[in-house]
Amino acid sequence: MKELLLRFAMYNMWANQRLLAVLNGLTEEQLDRDLGSSFPSLRATAYHMWNSEGIWLQRLQLLSPVLPPARDFSGSWQEFAQRYSRQNEQVKDLIATASDAKLAHTIEYIHPVKGVCKSSVVDTLLMIFNHTTYHRGQLVTMLRRLGVSKIPSTDFIEYTLIKK
Numbered sequence: 001m002k003e004l005l006l007r008f009a010m011y012n013m014w015a016n017q018r019l020l021a022v023l024n025g026l027t028e029e030q031l032d033r034d035l036g037s038s039f040p041s042l043r044a045t046a047y048h049m050w051n052s053e054g055i056w057l058q059r060l061q062l063l064s065p066v067l068p069p070a071r072d073f074s075g076s077w078q079e080f081a082q083r084y085s086r087q088n089e090q091v092k093d094l095i096a097t098a099s100d101a102k103l104a105h106t107i108e109y110i111h112p113v114k115g116v117c118k119s120s121v122v123d124t125l126l127m128i129f130n131h132t133t134y135h136r137g138q139l140v141t142m143l144r145r146l147g148v149s150k151i152p153s154t155d156f157i158e159y160t161l162i163k164k
Contacts, residue, residue, distance in 0.1 A: 001122060002095065002103060008129045009092035014163070015154035016049075016088055016132065019139055020081050022151055031077060035142040038135075042142050043077070049135045050084045056128050057091055059109045060121060066109075091128060 023031065023042060031043040039045040051068035058066040069083065095103075103121050111117045119127075136154050143151055 002098065002100070005095045005103070005122070005125050006092065008126070009088075009095050010163075011156055011159045012129050012132055013085070013088040013092060014159050015136060017085065018152040018154055019136055020046075020085070022143060022148065023139070024078070024081060026146075026148075028077070030146055033146065035145045037138045037142055039138075042139060042146075045135055045138055045142065046084070047073075047080070049132055050080065050087065052131055053084075053091065053128050054087055056124055057087065057094070059107055060094060060124060062107070091125070095125065 023046065026042070032041050034040040035042065037045060039048050047070040051070050054069040055066045069087065070080075073080065073083075075083075098121070105121050106118050107121060107124065108116060108118050133154075140151055140154075
């Protein structure tokens with residue numbers, strides 16, 4: 001299981017870096033334009049991805065309280081990209097250093113709507129990767145709405161072909 005989780009963590013980092021490379025080339029106006037998705041803009045969607053992964057990572061680290069990383073963030077887009085990339089690394093490192101017992105562990109946390117919840121570490125990690133994949137798809141659609149045509153593939157199979 002650990003090997004599979006590490007593959008997904010590496011894939012997640014690779015796919016995020018491919019999209020961040022495109023987003024890094026946009027203007028502030030393009031990043032903030034309302035493009036009508038789950039979150040209005042590319043920046044809002046990317047910050048949501050950062051917040052969600054950050055909250056789950058803190059839960060996995062058994063931290064309390066958990067705080068969304070973008071909550072008080074006022075830095076540049078480049079600073080966000082660096083912090084988000086570092087956070088992706090932290091998820092990978094958490095898996096790489098986790099024992100089988102840690103991966104089999106169940107965490108308890110407070111969900112803002114559902115109250116006290118319990119989830120396995122494995123399910124939580126898979127949720128992080130699946131959630132990020134979902135929002136990367138939204139970013140691609142939003143980029144196309146902006147007229148961006150050079151968007152790299154972030155499909156898992158593409159990752160497996162490149163990383164062989």
